[in-house]
Structures are given as structure tokens and as C-alpha cells.
Amino acid sequence: AQSVTQLDSHVSVSEGTPVLLRCNYSSSYSPSLFWYVQHPNKGLQLLLKYTSAATLVKGINGFEAEFKKSETSFHLTKPSAHMSDAAEYFCVVRAESNFGNEKLTFGTGTRLTIIP
Amino acid sequence: NAGVTQTPKFQVLKTGQSMTLQCAQDMNHNSMYWYRQDPGMGLRLIYYSASEGTTDKGEVPNGYNVSRLNKREFSLRLESAAPSQTSVYFCASSEGVWRNTEAFFGQGTRLTVV
Numbered sequence: 123a124q125s126v127t128q129l130d131s132h133v134s135v136s137e138g139t140p141v142l143l144r145c146n147y148s149s150s151y152s153p154s155l156f157w158y159v160q161h162p163n164k165g166l167q168l169l170l171k172y173t174s175a176a177t178l179v180k181g182i183n184g185f186e187a188e189f190k191k192s193e194t195s196f197h198l199t200k201p202s203a204h205m206s207d208a209a210e211y212f213c214v215v216r217a218e219s220n221f222g223n224e225k226l227t228f229g230t231g232t233r234l235t236i237i238p
Numbered sequence: 239n240a241g242v243t244q245t246p247k248f249q250v251l252k253t254g255q256s257m258t259l260q261c262a263q264d265m266n267h268n269s270m271y272w273y274r275q276d277p278g279m280g281l282r283l284i285y286y287s288a289s290e291g292t293t294d295k296g297e298v299p300n301g302y303n304v305s306r307l308n309k310r311e312f313s314l315r316l317e318s319a320a321p322s323q324t325s326v327y328f329c330a331s332s333e334g335v336w337r338n339t340e341a342f343f344g345q346g347t348r349l350t351v352v
Contacts, residue, residue, distance in 0.1 A: 231280050
């Protein structure tokens with residue numbers, strides 16, 4: 123079984139300040155983890171993914187995330203927020219199992235608001 | 239390049255009506271998925287097709303049927319629409335169902351059942 127918890131449903135930051143979106147996961151097996159972004163009335167776009175290589179993963183638009191197995195976390199960060207970062211962000215887990223595959227499990231999302 | 243294409247983008251149905259949501263991908267992916275997105279609930283898997291010729295239920299399959307028409311196309315059918323099926327529906331595809339493969343999403347279909 124697998125699950126993912128996004129700890130904040132809504133985060134507001136000022137333009138130019140750091141962004142932190144928190145995600146914890148639960149998995150019986152070695153997981154892959156993903157962050158997706160959804161801009162208003164759009165589909166989901168992959169920001170970055172962790173698949174058991176480097177624990178610090180760099181994605182598009184200056185975002186990065188660090189896989190911490192001891193804390194079962196995969197928090198998303200960006201050093202300096204831009205107005206165009208305003209969107210909803212989803213943390214997603216997929217784990218390997220004895221059955222050979224697992225479905226993607228989504229968190230409930232974090233809405234990021236950027237204050238001018 | 240189109241990626242994943244869904245039709246229609248918007249639809250309003252009356253309770254009890256039926257309709258089919260269409261999805262096609264041009265990335266030669268083996269696996270395809272249908273999700274629904276509701277406020278505060280993230281995306282929930284309705285059905286998926288790990289490969290051409292196979293389909294399996296996801297978390298919330300009741301009230302839906304699917305057809306994997308060929309490798310490119312995966313349709314979702316509502317036989318008798320209910321207000322509880324008002325949602326945004328997303329189709330997605332991936333190379334396979336193994337753990338390191340990400341999914342690519344369509345733009346969504348906003349469905350309202352009145």
C-alpha cells in the first residue's frame with residue numbers, strides 16, 4: 123500500500139521569497155516520487171521526479187526536491203518565487219511491488235499563491 | 239506534438255444521459271489512465287489500461303466503463319450520468335506501469351451533470 127500527504131492545502135509567499143511545499147509519503151516498497159504542477163484550467167505538468175538516483179532532484183523552472191528516506195519526505199523548494207509560480211502542486215508516489223507495478227497515488231494538492 | 243488529447247473540453251449532461259469521453263495519445267505509450275479531480279481530493283484513478291487489450295479498475299470505478307480501442311485510444315463511458323459524476327476528468331498515458339515512469343496528462347474535460 124502507498125499513500126501521500128501534502129501537509130499544507132494552501133501556501134502564500136511574497137514574490138522573491140523562498141517557496142516550501144511539504145510532502146510526506148508512505149510506501150511498503152522503494153518508491154518513485156513526483157511533483158506535478160497544474161495552472162488554472164490546465165492539465166498537469168511534470169516538475170521533477172525521484173527514482174532512486176540522486177536524492178536531490180532538480181526540476182523545471184528552478185524547483186528542486188530532496189528525498190529523505192529517514193523522514194519519508196519529499197519537500198518541494200524554490201529559492202525565489204515568481205508570479206508565474208502561482209498554481210496547484212501535487213505530490214505523487216508510485217512504488218514497486220511484488221505484483222510488478224503500482225498505480226500513481228496523488229496527494230490532495232497545495233495551492234500556491236504569490237503576493238506581489 | 240500533441241501528446242495526450244481529450245475531447246470534449248466541456249460538457250453538460252442531464253441526469254440519466256450517457257456520453258463517452260475520448261482520449262488519444264501519440265507517444266506510443268503502453269499504459270493509459272482515466273482520473274477524476276474533485277476539490278480537496280486530488281486526482282483519483284477511475285480505470286487504467288496497463289497495455290493494449292487490458293483494463294483494470296482503479297479507486298472509483300462505479301458508474302463508469304472503459305474501452306482500450308487500440309494502443310492510441312482509451313475512452314471512458316458514463317452509461318447513466320449522476321450529479322455525483324460532476325467533475326474534471328483527466329486522461330493520462332505512460333510508457334508502462336513500472337515505478338520510474340511518469341504520466342503525461344491531457345488538458346481535461348469539465349463535466350457538469352444537472
